[in-house]
Amino acid sequence: MNQDLMIRLFRSIEGDPEDDVVKVAEKIIEDEKVKGHSKLADKLKGILEKNVTAHVSFRKELKTLLPEGTIIPTDKRNNIPLATLIEREQLRHEMILPKDIETKLQRIEKEYVARERLAHFGLKPRQKILFYGAPGCGKSMSAERIAWNIGLPFLKVRFEAIISSYLGESAANLKKLFESLKSYPCVLLLDEFDFIAKARSLGQDVGEMHRVVNVLLNLLEDYDAPGLVIATTNLEGAIDKALFRRFDDIIEMPRPSKDEIIRLLRNTLSSINTSKDIKWEEIASKMNGYSAALVVKVAKDSAKSAVLQNKKTVDKEVIKIALSENPNY
Numbered sequence: 001m002n003q004d005l006m007i008r009l010f011r012s013i014e015g016d017p018e019d020d021v022v023k024v025a026e027k028i029i030e031d032e033k034v035k036g037h038s039k040l041a042d043k044l045k046g047i048l049e050k051n052v053t054a055h056v057s058f059r060k061e062l063k064t065l066l067p068e069g070t071i072i073p074t075d076k077r078n079n080i081p082l083a084t085l086i087e088r089e090q091l092r093h094e095m096i097l098p099k100d101i102e103t104k105l106q107r108i109e110k111e112y113v114a115r116e117r118l119a120h121f122g123l124k125p126r127q128k129i130l131f132y133g134a135p136g137c138g139k140s141m142s143a144e145r146i147a148w149n150i151g152l153p154f155l156k157v158r159f160e161a162i163i164s165s166y167l168g169e170s171a172a173n174l175k176k177l178f179e180s181l182k183s184y185p186c187v188l189l190l191d192e193f194d195f196i197a198k199a200r201s202l203g204q205d206v207g208e209m210h211r212v213v214n215v216l217l218n219l220l221e222d223y224d225a226p227g228l229v230i231a232t233t234n235l236e237g238a239i240d241k242a243l244f245r246r247f248d249d250i251i252e253m254p255r256p257s258k259d260e261i262i263r264l265l266r267n268t269l270s271s272i273n274t275s276k277d278i279k280w281e282e283i284a285s286k287m288n289g290y291s292a293a294l295v296v297k298v299a300k301d302s303a304k305s306a307v308l309q310n311k312k313t314v315d316k317e318v319i320k321i322a323l324s325e326n327p328n329y
Contacts, residue, residue, distance in 0.1 A: 010047045073176040080161040082177045093148035126248040129230045133253035136293030139232035147187035171215040190231040220246035258284045268299035275315040
């Protein structure tokens with residue numbers, strides 16, 4: 001095998017020392033040494049040891065963060081965790097949203113907090129939420145904000161681990177993950193879940209994707225865990241309609257309005273002085289159609305530019321340059 005290909009292959013290997021894939025990698029290293037390729041063998045060994053160490057460290061950290069008895073399952077082939085726990089300190093929760101969207105998010109949070117009172121009347125809180133809209137408009141961040149406000153751990157599904165090229169394993173991975181969390185209160189994020197939930201008529205490998213989507217349909221239908229499942233997608237029209245019907249709430253995340261753009265800019269630039277001659281309304285008009293993430297990026301680029309130029313304030317010139325470097329496509 002070509003040396004570059006072998007190095008790329010080894011960079012993708014991770015797992016515990018006793019895993020089959022790691023033992024096979026070690027055998028390849030030994031074979032390269034026997035062939036007299038000492039430098040290549042040492043390079044491959046270094047890559048493998050680094051990956052194995054990082055994987056073991058991650059597994060130990062995950063074990064200490066999760067409650068006793070709760071284990072995040074791994075995929076069968078590479079022993080990669082099917083979801084990642086995001087620590088509370090890393091959750092993004094400060095958002096500027098339209099009033100109606102803010103009201104909808106608060107309703108989800110209030111219902112969860114009042115779940116015992118609702119149960120007294122035979123009612124359930126919204127537990128299965130779908131956010132859809134353009135990239136950068138706050139779908140994933142809204143999920144993090146909900147987890148922050150109701151105090152639940154936040155888990156993000158790793159679709160690169162869920163999806164397998166082996167027949168039936170993708171569906172099995174989904175089942176394992178949902179089963180492991182059936183008694184663990186958390187917010188489980190299926191970020192950009194159109195990755196597996198595209199309309200069945202659109203995909204390739206139709207038979208396998210049919211099975212995966214059908215499993216997901218059943219898992220959502222039967223979901224009765226003590227937490228929430230939140231899915232996000234950029235492609236509303238590409239989602240199987242049967243999946244839409246499984247959600248308790250479907251919320252479109254819009255691009256920010258002119259007023260919200262101004263608030264985003266001012267909020268992002270709050271740690272640095274801004275020039276009094278900045279015409280915020282005019283700037284916001286030029287940013288019509290920008291996503292919230294792009295508005296924040298323009299503000300941050302402006303602030304960094306001002307600091308690097310040793311300016312005491314962010315002025316309209318640095319904002320103008322940042323705008324030109326961040327067009328809205």
